[in-house]
Amino acid sequence: MKLELQNIGGFAGVHEFELKKGINRITAPNAKGKSSLLRGIQCLASDNEDVFRDTLNDDSDAGHVKLGDEYIRHLRRVNGAVQADPKDHTFFDELDKDWRNAEKIAFFTPKSRVVLEIDQNAFDVLRFVNSISGAEEIESDIRRKEAQLEEKKRELEEYIENLTTAQKLDAEVGAMRGEIQKLQGEVQELEGEIKKETGTRDLTKVGEDIAAKKQEILDLEERLRSREGEVRRYQDQYEKARALYDRLNKDIADFEQRPETGSIEEFTERLHKHERKRKDLKTVKDMLDDLQGVVDKAYKVFSDSERALPESAKENQVLNSAYMMLGNPGECPVCGGDVIREALDERRKELHERSTDLAKMMRGEEEEMKVIKADRRELQDRVEGINSKRRERDKAKRDSNDLLKELDDRG
Template identity: 25%
Template sequence: MKFKVYNIGGIVNPLEVEISKGVSVYKAPNAYGKTSIARALLSLLTSSIKPDELLNVFADNGYIELEYEGKSYYRRIKRIRNKLLESSKLYMDDDRALLLSYFSPENKLLNQVLGGQENVEWFISSTSKIDEIKKKKEEVETKLSSLQKEREELNDKYKQALDLKAKMRNIDDEIARLEKEKESDKILNKTTHAITTTRQNKLNEIIDKINAKRNELNEIQTRLTKLELEIQQKESMIKPEIIKSFQDQIAQIDEELQRKSSLRNDTEIEIRLLERVLDEIKESEKKKLSTCYVCGSHVDPDAWKVRSDIISKELREKMASFDSIKKESEELSKKKDELSRRIKEIEALQNDVAKLRTSRQDLIDKIEAIKTQIENYERQKREMEDRFSRSSDMLRVVEVEDEPTRRIHELQKKRGELEYELSLLGVPNALLEKLSEKEKEIEDLQKLSEDLKKEYIRRLTIAREEFMKISNQLLSQLEFDLEAEINDNYQLVVKRNGATLDLKKLSSSERTTLALILVITGLKSYFKTPFFIVDESFMTFDQKRFDRLVNYLADVTDYIIITKSDENVEFVKETMEPQVSS
């Protein structure tokens, strides 16, 4: 097993250790990372040890890596902007590792036993996960109760369905008997009824067609009315005088824009001329020339400033005039665009009106066609009624409302009621199939419930039995004159020569041994750990007892790691020479 650790707790330099099976010892002075290594190894068994409990407070990154049985496991932690990010692959994620893989002053069980607390029910419950079995058993029993209730309901329905089927068979037999008594009259009446029904069905077909066409006519007339209203509304918005007015305004704007364009060009030429003259004057002023560059006459050099001011003023006026003309031209262009847009809208409305008029004519044509169809159907209806009236005297109806007929009607009604009841219950064969399925589900759940009950009892008893076995064996090997057991109330009971002892009055070595026996019980009964870590610093055993304890632990798991205070720093596999405490 290879183990690497860096920037975890007090381990600030990369540490790589090859650990062999058996007992290995990590020797180091106090505050030199023994606990950090133990917690690093333990953190690969449970995520309840958080990254902020592992990473050195001054480090930005750190890692824990383990190669075990050809597979790699790790926890890699980075600190970014005061937040810790972690990637991990744990050997397992089980909080029981805190109790069953690390025997040190931090172990909750050890603290309670050293404090004299005798109740160990919480420990057995936590390590055996018996609450999970109990909860699952309750869930199974709840579901089993529900299924049993469903089975009873299905069984009742099945019996009711069989009873209904039997009643229906009796009714069918009775109806068959009565039918034979009036077969001839029934055939006659059926024939008469069929003819009458056929005639009435044909007449109803014509009436339905008339009503359908009338509804269609009403719908189309409604659509025509709405269409006429829409045409009127849109025609009112496209009067010719409106378009003529918009076109006249556009023509006026075009003339004005042409005039503005000419004026803007003239103004722009004047501006360019004035700018050139101003540049020449500023150059003459700069050179203090006494001769005009245009006419060649004598000029007082001080007069150039006056001429410059005059030209600058005139230039500003021309530029202001140019901007004004440009702004007016832009406003006229916007107005022209708006008028053009409105003309296009009117033209679009004209197209819409043309389409609507075409649709209106289509509707008018359709209305005339439907009216013609209605007239044809009305004529067919009158002719059919007249023909049926003339032939009605030829048909004879035999009165069959005698006692057999009345009885048949009653039985048919009763059978219909029974059929309805049966449809609500379900077909007997289908009910029987569902009932078989429920029986199978119940059988499976009963077996699961029984298995959970056995597992529940096993977990309750195995810890006590295993504890008595281990305690008597280990206490004897360590030469403690004690006997220990867990009573029915899950209290730790310790006796010497048959007399019950107060746990608080035992030596620290004896109490530590009892706590360790409980941990070993959990390991053998419920939990498989890849390694077991012991902090020797708190152990109060003498040399002989410690050696025997280590030998016993070596049979529990493949890797036993013991942390030991020493002036040197090394990780070795060796025969232990434990520290003897007073």
């Protein structure tokens, strides 16, 4: 794939480089453009104006970086500031969101945030992983949704309690209506008796009874109107509770659309990837350790001090013959060729260094696996918390529907 640079860093004019598939090694003396070439590639993965300013040649007002036929970034100096053409297509414009983190994890320049934090002994691996994986955004959204769910739950419980009170008042209103009808029947009976017995009963007493009954009717009607007003108020509160439930249900539905399961699967896939890498490192290290043992044994056999035969053993023909098969110190007992002790020392040192490097890499993979496991466990706990909230919501819905049915039956 061809990389074309025009007025980039220390390169003036157009320069072309051929990049091969896989790993490309860039070698050159100092001040020959290695950093300029890397800044050009970084420019394709960034939207940072500071990167643009450091990339464009100081003596040029325009330049570009082009990789193959697909990716290009045009830079232009306008009023002292370096700007990029928004119509360009770069790594940063790829639909895959992971490309937007390419600059953070692939370009560790002296000005990058990771390098600066490491220099200041302030680098936090967990915070860095969260920032590029989107875990911080998920965590913030989960906390906000949990707080909203708790608030909505409290409001719904309050309205359900008010609805229960309204149900009791409705029962009292029904009883009062029955008493009013009973009193009205008694008044009608008294009025009929007056017409029949105008001469045989004390009309004053009858009138007093009628007046008393009518007053009782008025009192009950007043109480009825008061109770009916309370019922209407509680019915209004129920309507508000129902509207609140609908909003709460919508909030939960919106939350359920977030791909939490996909995030957990992504953490699991990353964990498996690091486990496989650690397994490969261990396999290679075990092979080096085995080779180290072989070299140590050869070193012992070829050592002058280890090859000395005790004087008492020289008189034994069998021992002396076996010793002769080992050859002289510094000779290989198999082929008789020279064995350079310095070469064995160098090989032992090299094997030890490689084994140490592999051990460090294995520890690094283990630390990364711990971080990923912790993130995955925390996300799983929060998903389970949301599921618990859903069960509480469903129970509240059933209770609300039961209360509404009882209120309708009494109405």
